[in-house]
Amino acid sequence: MADTILVVDDERDIRLTLGGLLADEGFLVAQASSANEALDRLDESVPALVVLDLWMGGSEEGFSVLSHIQEERPQVPVVVISGHGNVETAVKAVKNGAFDFIEKPLSADKLLLTVQRALDFRRLSEENRVLRRRSFREEKLFVGASASMRALLNTIEMVAPTPASVLITGENGVGKELVAQTIHSLSDRASRPMTELNCAAIPEELVESELFGHEKGAFTGADRRRQGRFDLANHSTLFLDEIGDMSLKTQAKILRILQEQKFERVGGAKTISVDVRIIAASNKDLLVEIERGAFRKDLYYRLNVVPLLVPPLRERREDIPGLSQLFLGACVEANRLEPKSLAPSLVEELRNREWPGNIRELKNTIERLAITTPGPVISSDPEAEGELIRRMTSRPKDGGPAEDWLALPYREAKAEFEKRYFKFQLDAHDGNVTKTAEAINLDRSTIHKKLNELEIKTDGAKALT
Ligand SMILES: Nc1ncnc2c1ncn2[C@@H]1O[C@H](COP(=O)(O)OP(=O)(O)OP(=O)(O)O)[C@@H](O)[C@H]1O
Numbered sequence: 001m002a003d004t005i006l007v008v009d010d011e012r013d014i015r016l017t018l019g020g021l022l023a024d025e026g027f028l029v030a031q032a033s034s035a036n037e038a039l040d041r042l043d044e045s046v047p048a049l050v051v052l053d054l055w056m057g058g059s060e061e062g063f064s065v066l067s068h069i070q071e072e073r074p075q076v077p078v079v080v081i082s083g084h085g086n087v088e089t090a091v092k093a094v095k096n097g098a099f100d101f102i103e104k105p106l107s108a109d110k111l112l113l114t115v116q117r118a119l120d121f122r123r124l125s126e127e128n129r130v131l132r133r134r135s136f137r138e139e140k141l142f143v144g145a146s147a148s149m150r151a152l153l154n155t156i157e158m159v160a161p162t163p164a165s166v167l168i169t170g171e172n173g174v175g176k177e178l179v180a181q182t183i184h185s186l187s188d189r190a191s192r193p194m195t196e197l198n199c200a201a202i203p204e205e206l207v208e209s210e211l212f213g214h215e216k217g218a219f220t221g222a223d224r225r226r227q228g229r230f231d232l233a234n235h236s237t238l239f240l241d242e243i244g245d246m247s248l249k250t251q252a253k254i255l256r257i258l259q260e261q262k263f264e265r266v267g268g269a270k271t272i273s274v275d276v277r278i279i280a281a282s283n284k285d286l287l288v289e290i291e292r293g294a295f296r297k298d299l300y301y302r303l304n305v306v307p308l309l310v311p312p313l314r315e316r317r318e319d320i321p322g323l324s325q326l327f328l329g330a331c332v333e334a335n336r337l338e339p340k341s342l343a344p345s346l347v348e349e350l351r352n353r354e355w356p357g358n359i360r361e362l363k364n365t366i367e368r369l370a371i372t373t374p375g376p377v378i379s380s381d382p383e384a385e386g387e388l389i390r391r392m393t394s395r396p397k398d399g400g401p402a403e404d405w406l407a408l409p410y411r412e413a414k415a416e417f418e419k420r421y422f423k424f425q426l427d428a429h430d431g432n433v434t435k436t437a438e439a440i441n442l443d444r445s446t447i448h449k450k451l452n453e454l455e456i457k458t459d460g461a462k463a464l465t
């Protein structure tokens with residue numbers, strides 16, 4: 001897929017010359033003759049690079065384009081054109097984030113060299129970013145010793161290089177996101193990062209604006225134009241997690257994108273074309289959702305071009321030893337612990353558990369064991385043996401109160417625990433709900449709801465921040 005270069009200059013001749021040169025080199029060329037037009041072009045699609053004249057229409061209006069790109073699209077390199085004797089301006093632009101400048105009169109060789117360097121630089125920094133973003137564990141091998149996972153990996157390898165939509169289903173924590181990431185990494189879009197949207201994690205009324213972006217003034221609070229995930233995912237992959245939680249209205253729009261690769265921003269009339277590959281995931285059975293009238297059949301069939309079912313861990317127990325080793329090694333390394341190993345009896349015990357939380361639960365268990373076991377061999381799981389409960393119910397040595405809620409019926413125990421927990425956490429964060437939310441990894445709205453439910457009073461001013 002050829003890279004698009006946006007040439008911004010108010011002089012028609014220069015646009016034509018540059019455009020011709022770049023087109024000869026195999027680039028696609030877009031043009032703009034003013035800062036405003038450049039901003040429009042940038043909203044329609046994201047170029048690989050921008051060649052920008054700073055001095056247009058009698059002022060340095062190129063700078064507004066530069067700062068827009070810095071803010072909204074920092075990954076797009078800008079090569080600045082500077083007129084005779086205007087080197088200071090060009091240097092200022094480089095200080096403000098331009099990749100480099102070329103002086104007029106323009107030399108074709110210098111231009112092409114600079115453009116090539118900028119594109120190489122962008123590719124490298126993007127690759128770096130992708131590598132950095134994946135955690136150490138995600139970098140590691142995809143464990144798949146069992147027959148069902150080997151078959152799944154085969155399908156992944158086959159489907160990855162194609163543009164086909166993929167629908168991944170499976171219980172919580174089975175590895176759906178890892179499957180999506182693996183497909184993306186094995187595809188020809190891998191040099192750009194995969195964009196994600198968890199449809200269950202954001203309020204329904206915001207999903208559309210997240211996906212499609214919005215125009216300034218589209219709704220209360222939309223004080224500026226914003227690009228959505230479809231823009232960000234252009235020429236790459238968009239991972240729609242928990243798609244079963246998407247409203248029917250949004251589903252209709254997604255369907256259109258799948259069919260036409262076109263959409264409009266919320267509150268906008270302009271149609272924007274993109275090239276986005278969709279990978280969706282759900283832990284709900286979408287056929288049941290279709291029966292309930294909560295999921296569109298046509299969308300299901302569009303997404304389900306390649307269905308991938310990730311089996312629960314209890315149906316592929318052969319993977320448990322390998323996964324356990326992987327998570328142990330990663331945890332030891334991340335926490336700089338002494339090397340540790342798992343006793344065969346413990347591995348056997350782990351193999352036999354049901355793992356309702358699947359791989360995520362296994363991972364958490366291994367991490368907890370690695371951190372709480374002092375010696376080099378981890379031989380049993382105290383939590384599984386009721387050890388933890390025993391520890392928690394026994395009176396602390398200092399004679400303080402025992403965890404008395406443990407003796408209550410479940411509902412009351414839960415309420416009591418939650419009450420103490422939220423009070424403790426809020427106190428620890430000066431009553432600030434935002435900080436608390438970040439620290440305990442919950443939405444602010446969930447915390448507010450809980451505080452209401454449990455009738456916990458907060459310092460109103462702080463709690464609202
Ligand atoms: N085959 C595998 N090999 C190694 N690690 C894995 C494998 N499958 C899953 N994991 C790890 O297990 C954890 C949970 O996986 P992931 O987040 O992909 O599951 P999920 O199905 O998306 O979960 P949820 O339904 O909760 O969103 C992640 O840390 C992931 O890296």
Ligand SMILES: [Mg+2]
Nearest residue numbers: 173176177241
């Ligand atoms: Mg997930």
